[in-house]
Amino acid sequence: MVQKYNSPVRVYKYPFELVMAAYEKRFPTCKMIPVFLGSDIMNEFRSEDGAEHVVERRCRLNVEAPYLLKKIVGVDHVIFIQKNTLNRRNRTLTIEANNESFSSRIIINENCHYSVHTENPMWTCFEQDASLDIKHFFGFESTVEKIAMKQYTQNIKKGKEVIEYYINELLSQGITHIPPWNDPKLKAATVEDAPSQDSGLRSRSDSVSSQHSQHSQASLILGATAATIHRGSISSPDSEVTEVRVPPVEPRGKLDDDYIQRFLGALTPVEESQLIRLRQWLQKTHKGKIPKDAHILRFLRARDFNVEKAREMLVHSLAWRKLHNIDRLLDTYEIPPVIKKYYPGGWHYCDKEDRPLYILRMGQMDVKGLMKSVGEEAILRHVLYVNEEGLRRAAHATSKRGHPVSACTCIVDLDGLSMRHVWRPGVRALLRIIEIVEANYPETMGRLLIVRAPRVFPVLWTLVSPFIDENTRKKFMIYGGNDYQSAGGLVEFIDSQYIPDFLGGDCFCDVPDGGLVPKSLYQEELVDKSPDEPPLSVDSLYHTAHVVKDYPHEKLIQVPQKGCVITWDFDILKGDVTFTVFRCRASRSTDPIHQHHVSSATGGIGSVQYIDKSMVVGVDISIMEPPHICRDGDSVQGTHVTSQAGSYILQWKYFDSAKASFDFPLTSHKSKVMYYTELLPSEAFRGSMSSLQSCQSGFSSLSIGTNHSSQSGASSCPSRRNHLLTIPFQIRR
Numbered sequence: 099m100v101q102k103y104n105s106p107v108r109v110y111k112y113p114f115e116l117v118m119a120a121y122e123k124r125f126p127t128c129k130m131i132p133v134f135l136g137s138d139i140m141n142e143f144r145s146e147d148g149a150e151h152v153v154e155r156r157c158r159l160n161v162e163a164p165y166l167l168k169k170i171v172g173v174d175h176v177i178f179i180q181k182n183t184l185n186r187r188n189r190t191l192t193i194e195a196n197n198e199s200f201s202s203r204i205i206i207n208e209n210c211h212y213s214v215h216t217e218n219p220m221w222t223c224f225e226q227d228a229s230l231d232i233k234h235f236f237g238f239e240s241t242v243e244k245i246a247m248k249q250y251t252q253n254i255k256k257g258k259e260v261i262e263y264y265i266n267e268l269l270s271q272g273i274t275h276i277p278p279w280n281d282p283k284l285k286a287a288t289v290e291d292a293p294s295q296d297s298g299l300r301s302r303s304d305s306v307s308s309q310h311s312q313h314s315q316a317s318l319i320l321g322a323t324a325a326t327i328h329r330g331s332i333s334s335p336d337s338e339v340t341e342v343r344v345p346p347v348e349p350r351g352k353l354d355d356d357y358i359q360r361f362l363g364a365l366t367p368v369e370e371s372q373l374i375r376l377r378q379w380l381q382k383t384h385k386g387k388i389p390k391d392a393h394i395l396r397f398l399r400a401r402d403f404n405v406e407k408a409r410e411m412l413v414h415s416l417a418w419r420k421l422h423n424i425d426r427l428l429d430t431y432e433i434p435p436v437i438k439k440y441y442p443g444g445w446h447y448c449d450k451e452d453r454p455l456y457i458l459r460m461g462q463m464d465v466k467g468l469m470k471s472v473g474e475e476a477i478l479r480h481v482l483y484v485n486e487e488g489l490r491r492a493a494h495a496t497s498k499r500g501h502p503v504s505a506c507t508c509i510v511d512l513d514g515l516s517m518r519h520v521w522r523p524g525v526r527a528l529l530r531i532i533e534i535v536e537a538n539y540p541e542t543m544g545r546l547l548i549v550r551a552p553r554v555f556p557v558l559w560t561l562v563s564p565f566i567d568e569n570t571r572k573k574f575m576i577y578g579g580n581d582y583q584s585a586g587g588l589v590e591f592i593d594s595q596y597i598p599d600f601l602g603g604d605c606f607c608d609v610p611d612g613g614l615v616p617k618s619l620y621q622e623e624l625v626d627k628s629p630d631e632p633p634l635s636v637d638s639l640y641h642t643a644h645v646v647k648d649y650p651h652e653k654l655i656q657v658p659q660k661g662c663v664i665t666w667d668f669d670i671l672k673g674d675v676t677f678t679v680f681r682c683r684a685s686r687s688t689d690p691i692h693q694h695h696v697s698s699a700t701g702g703i704g705s706v707q708y709i710d711k712s713m714v715v716g717v718d719i720s721i722m723e724p725p726h727i728c729r730d731g732d733s734v735q736g737t738h739v740t741s742q743a744g745s746y747i748l749q750w751k752y753f754d755s756a757k758a759s760f761d762f763p764l765t766s767h768k769s770k771v772m773y774y775t776e777l778l779p780s781e782a783f784r785g786s787m788s789s790l791q792s793c794q795s796g797f798s799s800l801s802i803g804t805n806h807s808s809q810s811g812a813s814s815c816p817s818r819r820n821h822l823l824t825i826p827f828q829i830r831r
Contacts, residue, residue: 467615
């Protein structure tokens with residue numbers, strides 16, 4: 099399997115020419131870079147005006163590996179082929195490297211790029227990506243990969259030290275400014291004599307492209323350092339280069355290290371790489387709707403930075419949010435009066451790490467009374483509202499405090515808990531709530547402090563703990579009796595001035611006291627509610643269908659006149675499908691010819707068909723949009739401008755991506771699609787595809803502040819967006 103590594107953009111707050119001059123000073127030898135043993139020039143090209151310099155070298159690098167491994171493979175160093183392209187005109191340096199040694203067993207590719215910062219020409223950016231494919235290495239594949247990761251992590255820190263050292267040395271010599279390259283012809287016409295310092299530095303800079311990154315191609319595997327240099331933070335009182343301190347903002351495209359440190363926190367190089375990989379995948383498949391980076395990072399942490407597992411979890415969560423209009427919950431939700439008075443939970447200042455603090459007096463909660471007064475769905479929606487509010491408060495704290503705040507702290511007071519709380523429908527509702535929160539709000543719990551746990555608590559804990567993620571359980575602190583008042587109790591996590599009065603503190607807490615809900619508030623239709631009813635049966639624009647092999651799912655749309663526009667927005671929740679748009683030559687009845695039902699145990703609806711197998715393409719039906727393969731996790735939006743009135747059919751058909759040689763009867767041949775379609779009248783088309791608007795598809799609040807280009811395309815409708823209608827069919831892959 100190919101391992102890929104992407105580094106965030108490293109920003110040097112110095113001009114490109116000064117950074118290049120710092121590189122020069124490390125050659126021909128550098129005691130800080132001992133892994134480079136030497137090189138031979140294979141090819142070299144230099145343009146007449148001196149703007150371009152291309153060097154291809156064969157480099158020898160030391161192998162930082164165990165002695166036994168060196169003896170087995172029979173080498174003390176390895177050979178890499180490296181191509182450096184320095185373009186002084188465009189102020190860029192590109193490095194491409196690959197291994198020559200063991201190329202039949204290991205394939206290593208590395209690309210580095212230095213360029214001028216897009217928003218500040220006085221800064222320099224560095225980008226790097228690398229890939230490692232170990233096909234076979236004498237049975238030491240795992241060892242080689244571990245060595246690679248260890249060296250990769252060490253070299254980033256080492257590279258930063260190198261660039262800082264040499265920039266400081268340049269500044270101490272009074273070299274604070276190096277003019278950019280100028281066309282010699284233009285220069286001769288305008289300047290008679292060039293500064294001697296400039297000419298001296300420029301003559302040395304010719305060696306940069308041939309030497310400065312000879313070590314970079316092995317930085318991932320063998321410990322080279324210079325190619326992974328990070329942003330320096332050096333300043334000099336005599337420097338002419340003004341270092342402007344600009345607070346980092348959420349990036350429009352690529353991540354930079356300042357932003358990561360400020361908004362996401364300290365990440366290892368591997369964690370940074372996994373975040374960038376998942377973010378890039380989402381940019382391809384969910385354009386205009388990707389979440390904020392902090393949200394993506396939570397899902398990666400929940401799956402131990404396994405990109406594939408995190409991707410699957412995140413994609414299903416994004417579809418869940420869309421299905422239940424979760425992105426609009428904070429703006430539309432109104433707390434029911436019964437919950438406002440009898441639900442004993444609320445926000446209360448913050449903990450010592452500036453995380454928002456939520457207090458739940460569960461022992462004072464009348465679970466049965468709440469469920470019979472407002473129902474399970476209302477309680478669930480309130481819990482989701484609290485979680486959404488927690489995300490908003492954490493984001494606000496991040497902006498206000500100056501450091502990342504990604505989670506919340508919760509105090510659960512169990513004083514008053516008894517067997518009446520272990521009511522079967524209530525426990526069932528609690529388990530369902532835990533399941534939904536675990537799947538859609540991972541890593542949002544910084545600490546859970548359970549205080550005044552009574553003897554009945556182990557019974558409840560035995561029931562719910564198996565449904566709580568192991569990483570979340572590690573954040574639980576349980577205090578029995580008055581232990582929470584000791585030195586190792588609440589004061590360890592919360593400032594004493596914020597400890598609530600009902601827990602022995604001096605801070606007034608206005609969280610509702612809870613208590614028994616009067617039976618006069620019970621609603622008859624909720625008293626004998628079936629336990630099998632879904633917990634979140636909210637109205638949604640989206641429909642969910644299972645697409646089974648040999649049973650496509652079809653949506654019939656009757657178009658009244660030419661020029662109407664059919665729009666679609668769907669997500670592939672499971673499996674792969676093909677999507678096709680047909681037009682029937684003859685008018686079709688709204689009654690389907692076949693309906694394939696799915697058992698309630700699997701959820702969703704089955705497939706509905708309007709096209710009979712006897713229909714012939716070109717005779718009975720015409721293909722208006724050819725079949726497009728849509729993969730698991732894709733989010734697809736598109737339109738079709740109808741050329742004439744009639745019956746149009748959107749078809750989702752199961753696609754067997756595995757193409758297995760044998761078809762086993764017990765194999766699951768099922769895909770799952772969540773879709774929404776809309777027919778816009780011809781009057782809505784005002785001459786361009788971008789003029790079409792729909793106020794039904796909400797723009798995800800999770801992506802506000804991350805994808806700026808998407809925000810600029812928002813429609814005038816509150817919390818809405820324009821459909822992406824720049825092409826008739828657009829698949830987000």
